[in-house]
Amino acid sequence: MxxxxxxxxxxxxxxxxxxxxQELIAFAKEYNLPIACHYVENVSGRSLNRPELDRLLNDSNEGEILLVESLDRLTRLKKDDWGILKARILAKNLAVVSIDIPTSHQALKPLEGDSMQAGILDAINNMMLDIAAVMSANDYEKRRKRQAEGIANKKGKFTGKKDNFELQGEIAGLLKAGNSYSEIQNLTRASRTTIAKVSKRLKA
Structure with missing residues (x-):
């Protein structure tokens, strides 16, 4: 198992x-999968120097599941650093499952269909993880900028036109990639109304 x-x-x-x-425990229980160990630490997601994550990777056996609440718990790393961490994960052939990325849940289900279908699902999931990793890193940069400039509002979102433009660009890219509204909401925290407006403009 x-x-x-x-x-x-x-x-x-x-x-x-x-x-x-408790949320992670309940999620694993839904799929009748046992949890070998919980790895907990207080450290910045921008750092590759994470003793507990290192221990997790060292303890893991090929084909096991690395489960997180959201991908920003695993990484807020810059692109090159994310590439280093991802390579370590792939070297162990671990499946990264993030509760807030539905496509990643496929790794928890019995494989159905041929190897080509499995390859397609892996490719889609890897793409979604890469997109989420980039967005987590971008979100970190935006938060730092917001703190420095003191322009945060009650919802913790940017209010400037430039940032709205960047968000809409991210949404447009995800729509073109074939992502559902729910997946885009999970990745960008944008409202369905905003996603619908971007979708309408793309179809115009």
């Missing part, structure tokens, strides 16, 4: 890194 290893991270010691533990 495939084992699951959960990774829980918070950026500072003041934050509770274990807050999502």
């Amino acid at each position: 495939t084992l699951v290893r959960t990774y829980l991270r918070a950026s500072t010691v003041e934050q509770d890194a274990t807050r999502s533990k």
